[in-house]
Amino acid sequence: MRQSKIFRSPLLIGATFGGLLLAGSVWAQALPPVAPSAPVPEIKIDSGATAWILASSALVLFMTPGLALFYAGMVRTKNVLGTLMHSMFCMAIITVQWVIIGYSISFGDPTFGGLLGSMKYLFLNNVACDRAFPGYPIPHLLHMAYQMMFAIITPALISGAFAERIRFGAFVVFTLLWSTLVYDPLAHWVWGGGLLSMAEGSWLRRTVGVGALDFAGGTVVHISSGVSALVFCLMIGKRRGYPKEAMLPNSLAMTVVGAGILWFGWFGFNGGSSLNSDPLAVSAFVATHIAAAAAAFSWALVEWFHRGKASILGVVTGLVAGLVCITPAAGFVKPMPALVMGLAVSPVCYFMVAVIKTKLGYDDSLDAFGVHGVGGTLGALMTGIFCSEEICKLSGFATSAGLKQLQAQAVAVAVTIVYSAIVTVILVILVDKTIGIRLCADDELSGLDLSQHGETGYNP
Amino acid sequence: MRQSKIFRSPLLIGATFGGLLLAGSVWAQALPPVAPSAPVPEIKIDSGATAWILASSALVLFMTPGLALFYAGMVRTKNVLGTLMHSMFCMAIITVQWVIIGYSISFGDPTFGGLLGSMKYLFLNNVACDRAFPGYPIPHLLHMAYQMMFAIITPALISGAFAERIRFGAFVVFTLLWSTLVYDPLAHWVWGGGLLSMAEGSWLRRTVGVGALDFAGGTVVHISSGVSALVFCLMIGKRRGYPKEAMLPNSLAMTVVGAGILWFGWFGFNGGSSLNSDPLAVSAFVATHIAAAAAAFSWALVEWFHRGKASILGVVTGLVAGLVCITPAAGFVKPMPALVMGLAVSPVCYFMVAVIKTKLGYDDSLDAFGVHGVGGTLGALMTGIFCSEEICKLSGFATSAGLKQLQAQAVAVAVTIVYSAIVTVILVILVDKTIGIRLCADDELSGLDLSQHGETGYNP
Amino acid sequence: MRQSKIFRSPLLIGATFGGLLLAGSVWAQALPPVAPSAPVPEIKIDSGATAWILASSALVLFMTPGLALFYAGMVRTKNVLGTLMHSMFCMAIITVQWVIIGYSISFGDPTFGGLLGSMKYLFLNNVACDRAFPGYPIPHLLHMAYQMMFAIITPALISGAFAERIRFGAFVVFTLLWSTLVYDPLAHWVWGGGLLSMAEGSWLRRTVGVGALDFAGGTVVHISSGVSALVFCLMIGKRRGYPKEAMLPNSLAMTVVGAGILWFGWFGFNGGSSLNSDPLAVSAFVATHIAAAAAAFSWALVEWFHRGKASILGVVTGLVAGLVCITPAAGFVKPMPALVMGLAVSPVCYFMVAVIKTKLGYDDSLDAFGVHGVGGTLGALMTGIFCSEEICKLSGFATSAGLKQLQAQAVAVAVTIVYSAIVTVILVILVDKTIGIRLCADDELSGLDLSQHGETGYNP
Amino acid sequence: MKYIIAIVQPSRLEAVKEALSKVEVFRLTVGDVQGLGRQKGHTEIYRGHEYQVNLVRKVKLEIAVNDDFVDPTIEAIIRGARSGPEGKIGDGKIFILPLEDVIRIRTGERGGEAI
Amino acid sequence: MKYIIAIVQPSRLEAVKEALSKVEVFRLTVGDVQGLGRQKGHTEIYRGHEYQVNLVRKVKLEIAVNDDFVDPTIEAIIRGARSGPEGKIGDGKIFILPLEDVIRIRTGERGGEAI
Amino acid sequence: MKYIIAIVQPSRLEAVKEALSKVEVFRLTVGDVQGLGRQKGHTEIYRGHEYQVNLVRKVKLEIAVNDDFVDPTIEAIIRGARSGPEGKIGDGKIFILPLEDVIRIRTGERGGEAI
Numbered sequence A, B, C: 001m002r003q004s005k006i007f008r009s010p011l012l013i014g015a016t017f018g019g020l021l022l023a024g025s026v027w028a029q030a031l032p033p034v035a036p037s038a039p040v041p042e043i044k045i046d047s048g049a050t051a052w053i054l055a056s057s058a059l060v061l062f063m064t065p066g067l068a069l070f071y072a073g074m075v076r077t078k079n080v081l082g083t084l085m086h087s088m089f090c091m092a093i094i095t096v097q098w099v100i101i102g103y104s105i106s107f108g109d110p111t112f113g114g115l116l117g118s119m120k121y122l123f124l125n126n127v128a129c130d131r132a133f134p135g136y137p138i139p140h141l142l143h144m145a146y147q148m149m150f151a152i153i154t155p156a157l158i159s160g161a162f163a164e165r166i167r168f169g170a171f172v173v174f175t176l177l178w179s180t181l182v183y184d185p186l187a188h189w190v191w192g193g194g195l196l197s198m199a200e201g202s203w204l205r206r207t208v209g210v211g212a213l214d215f216a217g218g219t220v221v222h223i224s225s226g227v228s229a230l231v232f233c234l235m236i237g238k239r240r241g242y243p244k245e246a247m248l249p250n251s252l253a254m255t256v257v258g259a260g261i262l263w264f265g266w267f268g269f270n271g272g273s274s275l276n277s278d279p280l281a282v283s284a285f286v287a288t289h290i291a292a293a294a295a296a297f298s299w300a301l302v303e304w305f306h307r308g309k310a311s312i313l314g315v316v317t318g319l320v321a322g323l324v325c326i327t328p329a330a331g332f333v334k335p336m337p338a339l340v341m342g343l344a345v346s347p348v349c350y351f352m353v354a355v356i357k358t359k360l361g362y363d364d365s366l367d368a369f370g371v372h373g374v375g376g377t378l379g380a381l382m383t384g385i386f387c388s389e390e391i392c393k394l395s396g397f398a399t400s401a402g403l404k405q406l407q408a409q410a411v412a413v414a415v416t417i418v419y420s421a422i423v424t425v426i427l428v429i430l431v432d433k434t435i436g437i438r439l440c441a442d443d444e445l446s447g448l449d450l451s452q453h454g455e456t457g458y459n460p
Numbered sequence D, E, F: 001m002k003y004i005i006a007i008v009q010p011s012r013l014e015a016v017k018e019a020l021s022k023v024e025v026f027r028l029t030v031g032d033v034q035g036l037g038r039q040k041g042h043t044e045i046y047r048g049h050e051y052q053v054n055l056v057r058k059v060k061l062e063i064a065v066n067d068d069f070v071d072p073t074i075e076a077i078i079r080g081a082r083s084g085p086e087g088k089i090g091d092g093k094i095f096i097l098p099l100e101d102v103i104r105i106r107t108g109e110r111g112g113e114a115i
């Protein structure tokens, strides 16, 4: 009996992996031969661009341990390792998923009218290290690696919502499925030439006249994870004792380290998204930095006025909100609009986490929705407002005036929200029915570290 | 009453910002049209150079959280967040200040005979991402970003001197003013073509015959902050209980993390200061590393002889001293002189912080002066001694023999010391009279974290 | 008496340094003029390649503080600083050793039939920053710097074996000697054109027909340090109380930070080992990441089946094992074999540290042997199995079919094991006889921090 | 006067404080301790090695009370500290020690009124 | 023999130790505790939410003394622990408990001389 | 009934627990404290400045026992806590306080059988 319980999770994880594989292979067989997409002129691989995207990939990977620390500092001592685990384990499982099937779903040739990528890149077939990624001066394999880091951190973001109360096995299965069924398709839609993309003939382009601008993942990364976070925390329920009991962060110093790493890594996240070491990369880099700083500043100001004191948790929350907000816009806006976006996002997020959340009474424990969902939505919309012709030209998109773009942004946001929410609902129910999603009372009391991992965070 | 007190600080910060803005705009109007400076040949933007300076900018930004940890590990537990805040908040406010006015003061065309930069770059006007910074193969906007990271960390260095006893509002106002009135002009004098620079016809060149060599900020960054730190701690007074009470570091492990990040980031600080990915960058990179290592080693040796034990705090203090000392010299000296500089700086700094400080009885709490002021001065002078014709040629400066250069260095050091000290005195008095600079006894007792930010560092 | 004891260590360290110097100089004189080696075509320095190797050098340096944290989190609180010191101090002393003599031993022209490098690069003579390293598009001085970072971290790896019970002076003397007598020659043999290298006419090539493949240090770094670690811990004996007393890690959160930094830095370690910013670098980068992830995943699975729970310590141990295992192979294998290597290494290492170690009863405290020795050996052998013609061509090696290569790998592994073990035995005896290697009982009880460094890790 | 020492579950601390304040006991001192008793400890696993940790985290309350407060205090502690109506192993103990005198440092008051 | 327990402000610990050594009390045991009393706690704010923390950090001293040392010890504690001449709320309390026996582990000595 | 308080070296805790379980004392409460006594503290050095730290880490055990268990308990503690056959300065002390009553929270049992 004990056996069976213990082994249910790894078996299910195995099954999940197996299922993904099978599905992929079948699909690979079943698909009609892919029509050759419009040939993109192949650009020569450039050593400078390669250098910067290698560095950027490393930076984005580093964000995940950063996020682990950012989140783990905020939970109670008994959950510090379990929370670290939520992010760190994504590095393990999503990598495996991505090289097997994820990259193919996201960046394979559009099939079913841009719904999913073809299985062309299954097991990294046809992803060469010595041929350029079409249209960019970096190796194809490097594009795969860089995008992999995004796929890793996105589900880790969600873990802020169900912190301190989820079963580890459930987390693993959910994360694998979510990544495959939510993240990968969304990446395809926006960046892989799918439904919402700028590509000739995408659904959004046909409908609104212009595709969605999402430079480094406002919709794909932040809205998707933020909205799923909200859905998840509503479904799993509040932590025992919330909100009556004070659940104080075990180490804000750890959270600050994490925030520092996030800021640092985000230069790769946004600055690398031009897939080149060019003026556009510089522009995105600068916009990113300015928005982070401005948002940290404005969060502190709001706190000062609301509570009479600015706090370090406020400053680091603000800087993350700023980074989130500028993510979709980084490669499309000039420095001063970036400053405005940064200044604007913090008051909105603050209002969300300090006022609305309390009013509505849900327990988004580490504010994954309040920061990523809200900040990402704001950013995606403001991208439509602030995108500059001059900068957009650098990325080869000719933006066709404001209002239409804003409309495209709004549609993309809506689609992302609805799709993420629906799939998350289904997945949570599925995982809950099969292996059970929530810790029993005793385990929640003794904490994730002991009950799920058999370890303790600190031994004096 | 309580209201007014609480709001005095943010209002003053607002006023400070506003004032800066107004001053800038008025000035921009009032100035005579700038005489076109000697045309520097525009070099093509290079993707490799851009890659390295993007990476360097990220590295230098990362130093500020590193410094936050370095300092925060050394204070008492009750001040850990407040101390982190001193560094982290610089990332927020100095960024805003820099893009509004700081970059323009520092790198605008020299006006008033090289006293200040013109207002040409106000709000980053005329700072393009797709045109090279004159004379270097990187985008102009990237130069702005890279320099911004220096502007951020410099005032953060000062915070080691007044740790554990300053009011947060006072810190913010002081930092903004100091950055504008001390850092920005100094950067202009040395790097922006101003008074002390190598530029044709600068004051120092006219006086001594040669400009000052400061590769990455011996005078601009370390002497300025170190001297201001000394002045500040003399004016704000000792911590209550100092030196009778033992004020032990709350977590040297945190300090070690910080030191590791600082070393890592310093590769960008010095290695990036050639603004290129060229042999000079490599040379600076290597000199930096060697000096850090040598100084860590010699600090440990001195301790061993003086106290019978080498300590980890000693090793990390030594490595920072080594990095400080090599900063002005990194792009001018060969590896072996760098080794000598590293070996030499630690005994001097050690003597300063372990003997002289005690004798004189001032409370430079985390030795901002003892390490940055002293190490920076030593480094600036030794630059004059050890600069190598061969390396200097790489950076396009033809150095004209030793003695004259040493003289130039000495003048630059003296000017920096006097100027920084005087302005700091004025600013401290100003801020103290308006909002009060020092914590009241009760707040100092309960610590920065609770009294200034309403948080606690660790909750077990 | 007390004096003499205290000063014995620094004096010996001085003597060690002095001896190395003397030996070097004498040797430099005594050697016959070096026969000009076959001229390698000089390639132009490339700014992109330089950018990536600069970044990689910084990344590899950053691994040492990462390792410090990784190890320090696992020891008991009273040893946290001493353990940090073991890694951090390597940054100081090995740098000095390397620029004086180490680089010359490792990368000087092969002498004595490839046993050691010539003294051509003593004190970095003849290492120019503006001439390319023969055969690669980066400055010679940068090659020196990049390799220096490897020399630093390797002896630090050993410190996991004798953690919590070594005298600091003994550590320093041993480390200096080991680096000079084990690491430097091994680097020469494998990478410097020596005995085991791919170079025309090397001993291994003459014997087996093909040289050993070791992309980034499977033998040189991991087997050498891992085997020496085993020998060392056998000779110094178990910690008092081991294995009866529970010796719980003081902060697994710290260990996780360290592991995150290691993963991040390893991109430079392996990704930089192509000494270029080219497709090979990308291939190595990707293989590295995939192996790390796969090994983290498989370690968790093994734990889950063996103990019913996956742990964060398991995940981070697994990821390090994966990185170790892929190190020799990174630039020779394709992504899917890297996945297999990662999946394979964890079960083996787990079996070693969880079962065999207990059975045999030695106290490899932090599993330096169990992870680096075992993982490195496995990796070196699997390199022979999985190396792909296609990738090898990128690095200019034509691999001559499987079996012979596997044989070459096995010989290289055996040589490394035997040589490292013998020299370590001699060094441990030597150091023990002169200054004593092990802490006295009281000092071990009170911990490294107080007894060796006069500090405490945390002061609440 | 009595000096009451109570060992309770950390998770019950809030409830005990509340129960005590209902019987007008507002002053007490709290400390972190670890207990050995009938309640079993837990197992930790590091790199495949199991360690039995038998000390369990507890909270210790110390409350000096005048004699007529002893019984209400005890009852309040029991009410707050018991996990569920049945109680659970590990819920803790209360020890009653004699107390001879109390001094309030601030005022120098002694005895019953200083409590 | 008495067992004296004193709760004092952490910041007064050094002063109390000094005062005690003046009356030749050199041996004692110190622990970290948290107190609930007349002194108010503080407010912490995390992401806009206020939390009232009413437990205040205190230091607990335990001193076993022979009967003739009781009064000097109490006086010394008061002298060292009072914040300012007036004292402040939160300065703490002293509790005097009867002590029946003392054993020095090293020697096995018992009673008054083992103290 | 007695309330036994013992201050011992942290490194002897395991040995004491073992010795106690041999005389069938299985229940006790443990806390971290710092002691001032004959044993000297240590010196810490930060950036060349020496600090004398005179408080020494100790462990405090609290054990409530019935009267007939008092002597075996004391002996067991001494056996476990003494460093070497001679003992060392700093090995600690045992204090015996009278105990009036014990209540088991879970069941409400009182007195000797609740211990």
Ligand SMILES: Nc1ncnc2c1ncn2[C@@H]1O[C@H](COP(=O)(O)OP(=O)(O)O)[C@@H](O)[C@H]1O
Binding pocket: D007, D034, D035, D036, D037, D038, D039, D056, D058, D088, D089, D090, D091, D092, D093, F027, F028, F029, F030, F062, F063, F064, F065, F104, F105, F106, F115
């Ligand atoms: N005789 C005792 N002396 C000191 N502490 C005790 C004693 N008995 C119990 N305790 C404390 O009370 C706690 C709870 O006791 P335990 O035996 O686990 O459960 P129960 O409360 O059901 O008796 C123990 O962890 C210990 O801290």
Ligand SMILES: Nc1ncnc2c1ncn2[C@@H]1O[C@H](COP(=O)(O)OP(=O)(O)O)[C@@H](O)[C@H]1O
Binding pocket: D027, D028, D029, D030, D062, D063, D064, D065, D104, D105, D106, D115, E007, E034, E035, E036, E037, E038, E039, E056, E058, E088, E089, E090, E091, E092, E093
């Ligand atoms: N009756 C009591 N029992 C246990 N501890 C007490 C008692 N009364 C006070 N204390 C301790 O003494 C501390 C100081 O008491 P408090 O009421 O705040 O101020 P004052 O010292 O002015 O009476 C409290 O925080 C608490 O730790």
Ligand SMILES: Nc1ncnc2c1ncn2[C@@H]1O[C@H](COP(=O)(O)OP(=O)(O)O)[C@@H](O)[C@H]1O
Binding pocket: E027, E028, E029, E030, E062, E063, E064, E065, E104, E105, E106, E115, F007, F034, F035, F036, F037, F038, F039, F056, F058, F088, F089, F090, F091, F092, F093
């Ligand atoms: N009179 C006392 N009151 C309270 N604690 C004491 C007393 N005497 C000793 N202790 C505690 O016992 C510990 C050991 O005492 P110490 O004098 O160092 O050595 P010894 O055990 O040889 O007497 C002290 O650190 C202190 O914690």
